[in-house]
Structures are given as C-alpha cells and as structure tokens.
Amino acid sequence: MANPILFPPISPEIFSVTVFGFELALRWYAMGYIVGIAIGWQILAFALRRPGLWPDDKAPMETAKLEDLLTYIVIGVIAGGRLGYVLFYDPARFAASPLEIPMIWTGGMSFHGGFLGVIAAVWLFSRRHNVALGPLADGIALAATPAILLVRIANFINAELWGRPTDLPWAIAFPGNAAQACATAESLCGRHPSQLYEAGLEGLLLGGILILLAFWLRALKTPWVITGVFFAGYGIARFMVEFVRQPDAQFVSLGNPLGLAFHIDGWGLTMGQTLTLPMILIGISLIVWARRKG
Numbered sequence: 001m002a003n004p005i006l007f008p009p010i011s012p013e014i015f016s017v018t019v020f021g022f023e024l025a026l027r028w029y030a031m032g033y034i035v036g037i038a039i040g041w042q043i044l045a046f047a048l049r050r051p052g053l054w055p056d057d058k059a060p061m062e063t064a065k066l067e068d069l070l071t072y073i074v075i076g077v078i079a080g081g082r083l084g085y086v087l088f089y090d091p092a093r094f095a096a097s098p099l100e101i102p103m104i105w106t107g108g109m110s111f112h113g114g115f116l117g118v119i120a121a122v123w124l125f126s127r128r129h130n131v132a133l134g135p136l137a138d139g140i141a142l143a144a145t146p147a148i149l150l151v152r153i154a155n156f157i158n159a160e161l162w163g164r165p166t167d168l169p170w171a172i173a174f175p176g177n178a179a180q181a182c183a184t185a186e187s188l189c190g191r192h193p194s195q196l197y198e199a200g201l202e203g204l205l206l207g208g209i210l211i212l213l214a215f216w217l218r219a220l221k222t223p224w225v226i227t228g229v230f231f232a233g234y235g236i237a238r239f240m241v242e243f244v245r246q247p248d249a250q251f252v253s254l255g256n257p258l259g260l261a262f263h264i265d266g267w268g269l270t271m272g273q274t275l276t277l278p279m280i281l282i283g284i285s286l287i288v289w290a291r292r293k294g
Helices: 028-048 063-088 091-096 111-129 133-157 177-184 194-216 225-241 271-293
Strands: 013-019 022-027 260-264 267-270
Touching (some): 013 028, 063 091, 063 111
Antiparallel strands (some): 260 267
16 A cells, blocks of 8 residues: 655644733634635625626625625624534533533534625625615625635645545644554555545535626526525535545544444444535526526
8 A cells, every 4th residue: 555645743822922921813714704704795896896707797796895794704703603613513512521522723614604694694684785685695605715725725735534544645644633643543544635535515616606607697696696606515415425535533433433323224324424515406496486486
C-alpha cells in the first residue's frame, strides 16, 4: 500500500497577540467565515444592482439594507451553529456542563444548526423590512457557497472532521487523534481528506451551478428555484461525502463502528446523512413547486 501524504505543518492560527495579559488569536476558521461572508455580500450586491435578473425586473430590496441583513445572518449562523452542535451532536455533555454552551471558541459548530439559524434570521428580516421571502432566500442561497468553501478548507487546516482510513494515493496522514485512531485500528494512517471533498462539492461545484443558473439562465426570475437547488445540491453532496467521512466519536462504539446515528437491522445513516435527507427532499419539492407555479 502507498504511503499517505504527510499533513502539511500549517498552524490553525494566522497570528496571535497578547494584550493586557490576554492572548488574542485570528484563526483560519474565523477568517474563512469573514472572507466568505464578504465575498457572498459582494455577489448579492452585484445581483441586486441588476433588476433585470429578478421577478418583474425589480430587485427584492435596496443594497443599503445589506448591512442589516448581514447582522441578522451572522447572529443566525453563530447562534444556530452552536445550538445545533449542542442538540444534535453532544447533548449529554452540555446537559452536564451548560456553562460550556456559549464557549464557541472551544470548538463545536453544526452546519445544519447554522443553516436553521440563517433560515430563522432571513424570515425575521423579511417580516421586519417587508421584503419578499422567496427572492430574498434565493439571494442568500446564491451568496452562501463562498463561506462554505473557505470554512471547509479551514477544517482541513485545523486537521478536523477528517475522513475514514483509506489507502488511496491522495490519502492524508492527519496528526493528533486521527493518527491515534488509525494506529488503534492497526491500519494505514492515511485518511480521506473529506474536508476538501466537501469544499469542492459544496463550495466550488454548487457555487458554480448557482452562478450559472442565476446570471446566465435567469433562474432568479422564478422565486425559490435557486433556494431549492441549494438545498438539494448541498444535501446530495454532504450525503455522498458522509460515506467516507469519519463520524463523530460519540456515535462510534464496538456495536456501532460506522458511527450510525439511525440504524435498523444493520442498515442506517450517519448523523450528517440523517440531518441532510430533509434538505434534499425540501430542495426537490421547492424546485418542483416553484417551476409549476412559475
């Protein structure tokens, strides 16, 4: 079997400084969100300045409202992502230590929780500012993939959310717990770089499809189509990657080596797949409903 590629020695911190005895650090994970949201903001602003892309040749809102929208989304991502991780992935731990729930700097965010948080934030923004929900949701979906791409790359730099053991030529020898788990299993310490798979599928590929639909095929003129494609596209990509992604440790046991969160008679789904199936179904339903209505 081929030797795995050694994980590059990249620090999770871009830089750190000490101010009045407190260490302040900028991490690649945070930078991924910051830069990704900034790029998404520019994509949405670009689309809003072109009313011909939207229904009735009228953008759903003025670009001046983007700052308020950004505030809603940031709060939705952080609050939803953290609460999603607490409820979906490790409720027993946080029930025993509830004071750890707001400590987001210690790690632990859920995409699906952040996704639900953004849905709530967009709905509240739509109600408060009297903006049509369908076109607004399409704009958010169009702008979301740059942050997904960069955060998945940050997951790789952090050597977290790695894949299952493999002997493929591009297998990565991740450090830390990944190497220990491999050694315990007496297998080659090479793993799927599942973070990069997700970056390519959920970020680059899905983002490219949405850009094509919005700016060349004028899909924004039919509300909810872009949103449906985002739901279904992300869901399918995540569902596929889960087959090679190492499940969270709390789901793995001697009787459940695949880390299945839902299983009956040996057949089952990981937690990521369980949470993703509704996204796929909702996405397909939105596309069909929007096309018929349109």
